Structures are given as C-alpha cells and as structure tokens.
Amino acid sequence: MIGACARIALFSLLLFIGAMPAEAEPLTQNGVQNGVVSSEVKLKKSISLFNGCAIIVGVIIGSGIFVSPKGVLIESGSIGLSLIVWTISGAFSMLGALCYAEFGTSIPKSGGDYAYINEAFGPLPAFLFLWVALVIINPTSNAIVALTFAQYTLKPLFPNCEIQTSVQWVNLIAKMLLTFINCYNVKWATRTQDVFTIAKVLALCSIIIAGLIWLMMGHTEYFEMPELFAGTNLDPGHLALAFYSGVFSFSGWNYLNFVTEELKDPYRNLPRAIYISLPTVTVIYMLVNLAYFAVLSADEVIDSSAVAVTFAEAIMGPFAILMPLLVAASCVGGLNGVLFTASRMFFVGARNRQLPELLSMINIPYVTPMPSVIILGFLSVIMLVSSDVYALINYLSFTESGVVACVVAGLIKLRFTRPELHRPIKEITIANLMREVVSGKHSYTLNLIIPITFFTMCVFLLVFPFFTQPGELFIGLGIISTGVPFYLIFVAWKNKPQLISRPWSKYFNLDCVVDAGSDIALIAAPKITFLV
Numbered sequence: 001m002i003g004a005c006a007r008i009a010l011f012s013l014l015l016f017i018g019a020m021p022a023e024a025e026p027l028t029q030n031g032v033q034n035g036v037v038s039s040e041v042k043l044k045k046s047i048s049l050f051n052g053c054a055i056i057v058g059v060i061i062g063s064g065i066f067v068s069p070k071g072v073l074i075e076s077g078s079i080g081l082s083l084i085v086w087t088i089s090g091a092f093s094m095l096g097a098l099c100y101a102e103f104g105t106s107i108p109k110s111g112g113d114y115a116y117i118n119e120a121f122g123p124l125p126a127f128l129f130l131w132v133a134l135v136i137i138n139p140t141s142n143a144i145v146a147l148t149f150a151q152y153t154l155k156p157l158f159p160n161c162e163i164q165t166s167v168q169w170v171n172l173i174a175k176m177l178l179t180f181i182n183c184y185n186v187k188w189a190t191r192t193q194d195v196f197t198i199a200k201v202l203a204l205c206s207i208i209i210a211g212l213i214w215l216m217m218g219h220t221e222y223f224e225m226p227e228l229f230a231g232t233n234l235d236p237g238h239l240a241l242a243f244y245s246g247v248f249s250f251s252g253w254n255y256l257n258f259v260t261e262e263l264k265d266p267y268r269n270l271p272r273a274i275y276i277s278l279p280t281v282t283v284i285y286m287l288v289n290l291a292y293f294a295v296l297s298a299d300e301v302i303d304s305s306a307v308a309v310t311f312a313e314a315i316m317g318p319f320a321i322l323m324p325l326l327v328a329a330s331c332v333g334g335l336n337g338v339l340f341t342a343s344r345m346f347f348v349g350a351r352n353r354q355l356p357e358l359l360s361m362i363n364i365p366y367v368t369p370m371p372s373v374i375i376l377g378f379l380s381v382i383m384l385v386s387s388d389v390y391a392l393i394n395y396l397s398f399t400e401s402g403v404v405a406c407v408v409a410g411l412i413k414l415r416f417t418r419p420e421l422h423r424p425i426k427e428i429t430i431a432n433l434m435r436e437v438v439s440g441k442h443s444y445t446l447n448l449i450i451p452i453t454f455f456t457m458c459v460f461l462l463v464f465p466f467f468t469q470p471g472e473l474f475i476g477l478g479i480i481s482t483g484v485p486f487y488l489i490f491v492a493w494k495n496k497p498q499l500i501s502r503p504w505s506k507y508f509n510l511d512c513v514v515d516a517g518s519d520i521a522l523i524a525a526p527k528i529t530f531l532v
Contacts (some may be wrong), residue, residue, distance in 0.1 A: 002161070015058055015434075024154040024318075024451070025501075028507045033168065035416070036358065043333070044186065044262065044367055045261070045262055045263065045264050046186050046187065046190070046262060046264075047262050047263045047264060048264055048269070049137075049260060049264075049269045049272060049273060049512060050194070051190045051193070051194065051225050052263060052269055052270070052273035053273045053277050053486075054190070054193050054194045054197040054278050054463070055190075055193055055255060055256050055259070055273075055337050055340070055341065056125045056252065056253060056255065056256050056273055056277035056278075056281075057197050057201070057253030057277050057280065057281060058196060058197035058200070058333040058334060058336070058337040058471060059251075059255045059331070059334055059337035059341065060195045060249075060250055060251070060252040060277070060281050061197075061200045061201070061204065061330055061334070062144075062145045062148075062252065062255060062330065062331060062333070062334020062335070062337070062498035063372055065154070065204065065249050065284075065285055065288055066148060066307060066308045066323070066327050066330070066331075069082070069289060069292055069301060069307050070301055070302060070304065071241075071242070071244075071245030071248075072085050072086065072242050072245045072246050072301060074242075074302055074337070075233065075238045075239070075241040075242035075244075075245065076232070076233060076238070076239070077231040077234040077238075078228065078229045078230055078233075078298070078375050079222055079223070079228055079229075079293045079298055080228040080229040080232065080233045080426060081220045081228075081229060081233075081234075081242075082242070082289070083286070083289060083290070083293070084248050085242045085243060085246045086285060086289050087237075087250065087286065088243070088246070088284060088473045089243060089246030089250055090278075090281070090285060090286070090295050091165075091280060091282075091285065092247060092250075092281030092457050093247065093253050093282075093366065094248035094282065094311055095277070095451075095453060095454040095457070096253065096254065096404055096408070096454050097253045097254070097278050098274070098446055098450055099114075099407070099408050099446065099450065099451045099454055100196040100253070100254045100257050100274070101256070101270060101271045101274050101275075101410055101446075102411065102423055102446045103116045103407070104256075104257045104260055104266065104270045104271075105266070105267050105270060105271060105423070106421055106422060106423050107119055107253075108260050108261075108266045108267065108270075109259050109260060109261060109348070110259055110261040110262065110344045110345070110347070110348050111257075111258060111260075111344070111345050111348035111349065112254055112255070112257035112258040112260075112341075113133075113254065113257075113345070113403055113404070113406075113407050114126055114129055114130055114133075114345055114348060114349050115348065116131070116410055116411070117129050117406055117407060117410055118352070119410065119414070120409075120411070120414055121406070121410055121413075121415050123354065123487075123491070124484075124487055124492075125485075126354065126481065127349075127351075127354045127491055128348045128480055128484070128487070129224060129403055130345075130346070130355060131480070131483030131486060131487075132352060132375070132399055132403065132480055132483065133342070133345065133346075133403075134346065134379065135402070135477060135479060135482075135483075136399050137399055138299055138309050138342040138376060138379070138380070139210050139376075139379040139382065139398060140339060140381045140399075141251070141338055142175070142335060142338055142339070142376075142380035143171075143380060144248075144355055145173060145334040145335050146171040146174060146335060147171065148327070148331050148378070149170070149171070149327075149328050149331030149332060149335065150170040150171050150194075151306060152306060152308075152309065152324040152325075152327040152328045153170055153324065153325075153328040154170060158504055158519035160497060161454050162251070164209055172381060173380075174332065174335065175335065175377050175381055176340055176377070178336050178377070179333055179339065179373055179374060179377035179418065181336070182339050182343065182364070182368065182373045183337070183363065183368055183373050183374065184368070185191070185366055185368070186202060186262070186366070186367065186368055188342050189336065190340075192332075192333075192336050193333060193336050193337055193340065195333075196329050196330065196332050196333030197333050199326060199330065199333070200326070200329060200330030200333055201284070202326065203308075203323070203326030203327060203329070203330055203415045204210070204284050204330075205284075206316075206323075206326070207291050207292075207311060207312075208287040208288055209293070210291065210295075210311075210312075210315050210316060211287070211290060211291020211294045211295060211311075211315075212287075212289075212291065212294075212525055214253055214291075214294050214315060215290075215293055219295070220294070222293050222294065222296075222298075223293070223294070225306070225403050229259075230298075236464040237274045237464050239464070240285045240460065240463075242460055243460075243461055244401075244461065247400075247401070248516050250281065250282075250285075252334070252337065252338070254271055254276055254404070255338070255341040255342070256270060256274070256335060256341070256522070257436070258341040258342060258345045259340070259341050259344045261344075262344070267424055271278065271424075277332055286362065288448060290294045290340045290392075291311070292307060292311055295315050296310060296311060296312050296314065300314075304523025306324070306327075306518065308323055308324075308327050309323050309324055309327070311323075314456070333507060337375060337504045339373065339377065342376055343369055343372040343373040343376050344369060344372070346359050346369075346372045346375070346376060347359060347360060347369040347372040350372070351492070354487075354491055358375075359369045359371055359372045359375060360372075362479070365425050401458050401461040401462050402458075402462055402480075404454075404458055405455055405458035405459060405462065408454050408455045408458065409455055411451050411454065412455065413476060415448060423446075480521045
C-alpha cells in the first residue's frame with residue numbers, strides 16, 4: 001500500500017512539473033485564449049434523475065457488500081453486533097448524504113468535496129483534499145473494487161488455483177475498457193452505469209429471496225440467543241474498524257455531487273436522487289446480511305474469501321455458478337461510477353488552477369474530460385500492486401472519514417459565517433422527505449443537529465482505531481502532509497521560473513487545440529472560482 005502511494009506521488013510530481021499552468025491569460029471578447037475558444041466548450045447537462053440514482057446506487061453497491069461482511073464480523077465478533085454496525089453505518093451515511101444535499105444545492109458546482117472545502121476553508125485545505133484524492137482515495141477505491149471483480153470473475157474458472165497474476169491482468173483489461181468508454185461518450189458511460197446497476201440489484205435480490213426462503217423453512221439457529229451475540233467485541237478500537245468496513249460499503253453516496261454541473265435541474269434532482277438511493281441501499285444491505293447469516297455461520301463467513309459465492313454454493317445448487325458473474329457485474333458498475341464522477345473532480349480542480357492544466361481539458365468531439373479520465377485510470381492501475389483488500393479498506397475509510405468530517409465542519413462554519421447563502425434544503429422530517437421525493441420542491445432547511453451529529457461520528461471513526469493500529473494514523477497524516485510542498489511550489493508560488501512551471505512548454509503547447517478534426521482534440525476550460 002505504501003509503495004503504491006509512493007509510486008503515485010512520484011507520478012504526480014512529474015505531472016505537476018510537466019503540466020502546471022502558467023499565469024492565466026485574459027480572455028478576449030470572443031472568448032479566445034491562446035487560440036482556443038474556451039468559453040464555448042463545457043460539459044453538457046446530460047444526467048437525468050434516473051441516471052443520478054444509478055450513479056449513487058451503482059457506486060455504493062460496488063464490492064463492499066460482497067467483501068465487507070467478513071471485515072465487519074471479524075472486528076465486531078458476533079452476528080448480532082455486526083447487524084447493529086450495518087444499521088448504524090446506513091444511518092451514518094444518510095446523515096452525511098443530507099449534509100451533502102444542502103451543500104450541493106447551495107453550491108451547485110461540480111467537484112463535490114473539493115468545491116465545498118474550497119468554499120469553507122480556502123485553497124490550501126482544498127488542494128490537500130485533491131492531493132489525498134489523487135494519491136489515496138480514488139485509486140484505492142478503484143483497486144478494491146477491481147480486485148473483487150477479478151477474484152469473482154476467475155473463481156469459477158480456477159476454484160483451487162493461485163491466480164494472482166491472472167487477477168492483475170483481468171483488472172488491467174477492465175480498467176482500460178472502462179477508461180475508453182468514459183473518454184469516448186458520456187451517454188455510453190451513463191448507460192453502462194444504468195445496465196450494471198440493474199444487474200447488481202438483481203444479484204442482491206436473488207441473495208435476499210434465497211435467504212428469506214431459507215428462513216421461512218425454519219433455519220433460524222444463527223439468530224437465536226446466545227448464539228446471536230456470542231463472541232461480541234466491544235473494544236472501541238475494534239468497533240471503529242468494524243465501522244470502517246461497514247461505512248466503506250456505503251461509500252459513494254457523495255459521488256453525484258462531483259458531477260452537479262452535468263445534472264439536469266440539480267436543485268431538484270440532487271436531493272431527490274439522494275433521498276431515493278440511500279434508503280433503498282440501506283434496506284437492501286440489511287436484508288442481504290440477514291440472508292448471509294441465515295445460511296452461513298460466523299466461522300463460515302470469516303473463512304470465506306468470497307462471501308456471496310460461499311452463500312450461493314450452500315443454498316442455490318446449480319445456479320450458484322451465476323453468482324460470481326453477477327458480483328463481477330456489480331463491481332464493473334462500481335468501477336465505472338467512480339471513474340465517471342471522480343474524473344470530474346480532478347477536472348474542476350485543474351480548471352481552478354490547483355492541478356495541472358492538462359486535467360482541465362475537454363475532448364472537443366465527445367465533450368468529455370478525457371485527460372482527467374485517462375490519468376485517473378492510470379493511477380488506479382498503479383494501486384493494483386497491493387492485493388490485501390482489507391488493508392486497503394482501512395486506509396481508504398480513515399482518509400474518507402477525515403475528508404467528510406472536514407466538509408461537514410465547513411457546512412457548520414458557513415451556517416454562522418455565511419448566513420445569507422441560499423440554502424434550498426431546510427428542516428428535515430420523514431413527511432417532508434416524502435414530499436421531496438414526489439415533488440422535488442424545497443422550502444425548508446437542514447436542522448443543525450444533523451451535521452453536528454455526523455461530524456461527531458466522523459471524529460469517532462478517526463480517533464478510536466489508533467488505539468489498536470496507531471501506525472495508520474502516522475501513515476495517513478504523512479501522506480496528507482506531502483501535499484503541502486506541492487501546494488507551496490506549484491500553486492502558491494506565482495512567479496516561479498519557467499524551468500519549474502513549464503519545462504516542457506517548448507515541446508508541448510497544452511493550451512492549443514491539437515487538431516479540430518481529430519478524435520483527440522483538446523481544449524482548455526476557463527478558470528472558474530467557487531468563492532462568492
């Protein structure tokens with residue numbers, strides 16, 4: 001894991017040195033900057049409410065529900081406590097999603113966490129988030145899903161063989177294919193997301209139905225006392241690690257905020273997509289876990305390398321061979337969703353001149369942020385050197401908890417420092433949520449207790465694991481701190497020599513259209529700042 005992060009940091013350094021923007025040149029009255037009509041090229045609003053729900057559900061239901069039940073059970077110690085952890089993880093994610101719904105409608109710009117941290121705390125914290133997202137969050141998230149995809153794809157073909165090399169090749173092929181789709185066409189990417197989201201929901205529904213039938217046949221022994229809570233571990237550090245695995249399975253609820261500029265009617269559809277998707281996923285997850293534990297004992301879940309496949313082999317007979325394929329389809333949807341949304345975040349950061357200008361460029365024929373998509377795909381491939389899924393989950397969950405805690409702290413801060421900021425979302429009740437889903441109209445605000453509660457839970461997830469694994473604290477903080485010199489040299493230092501800012505500029509002029517008639521013509525997007 002550390003070696004992979006080091007490789008990504010080295011690549012990022014080369015990218016920064018080679019492609020950081022020079023001082024911004026003013027647009028002419030025709031919108032032409034350095035020979036490029038940059039003001040006329042922008043991402044299109046092509047994401048509908050259904051597409052938005054598919055993105056949220058598709059990213060959340062990636063690999064977590066097929067991998068994390070084992071991680072939650074190991075740390076919690078019992079089936080009963082693990083089910084409680086799953087319930088609280090769903091409630092935790094819903095609280096966070098409500099906070100992001102307020103931010104997303106108050107600051108309707110793509111970029112998600114980056115845009116909100118920039119608004120609340122300024123450019124340095126926003127840049128550090130971009131750095132962490134570039135080095136850890138998105139490459140690691142993609143690596144976890146890709147590893148699960150490859151393992152489930154190859155398990156039916158090589159049930160008793162060591163297939164590590166084959167896993168890496170399958171990962172590579174899948175990422176290259178999805179990178180091509182996201183570079184080529186936004187509709188292709190969203191349709192891919194729709195199809196694989198439907199496939200993964202069908203896979204989970206098959207698990208739920210089989211488990212419920214098993215329960216109705218009288219197999220309730222694992223839910224009886226004292227078996228239900230046998231082995232419970234209430235140590236705060238282990239509980240936090242259990243929540244890491246549970247929260248990881250819900251990660252992705254904030255990804256629609258990354259593509260707000262491409263969402264049709266974001267004031268209406270962003271909150272509606274969140275209100276529809278999160279309760280749906282929470283109910284599905286709880287039923288799937290009940291199904292798992294109805295059929296498998298705690299020891300069987302812990303010993304399994306692929307819980308869904310073990311479940312299918314125990315109960316589905318000849319149809320069990322379909323389960324790995326359905327899980328693999330679920331992982332493809334998760335990979336595609338992360339690649340589609342996270343690439344927009346890096347695009348916005350570069351457009352705001354905090355990442356290399358290359359990442360702010362749009363492909364002209366297809367109107368996609370092609371360089372950003374390609375770079376994200378490449379960084380995800382680097383992270384594949386680690387095959388320990390649960391170590392990756394712990395690193396990722398710690399980092400994401402820190403990021404969302406920072407975002408929600410910014411939300412609380414702006415309530416006091418920017419009371420005039422337009423906030424379409426207000427008092428949240430069950431009745432109002434139902435009206436939101438039906439009408440999409442907003443006339444009330446988010447109660448301040450919700451972000452405060454969510455922030456407190458994030459702090460718990462950040463602090464308590466280090467009583468059992470203190471090394472991860474220093475590794476995480478060390479990786480974050482490496483972004484400071486990058487910011488000081490490449491962003492804050494305005495009058496640096498061209499040798500540092502653009503050493504390759506005499507060979508490559510990144511501001512110019514490569515070839516207006518080619519499929520790889522690029523254009524630099526204009527700078528847009530979120531501070532108002």
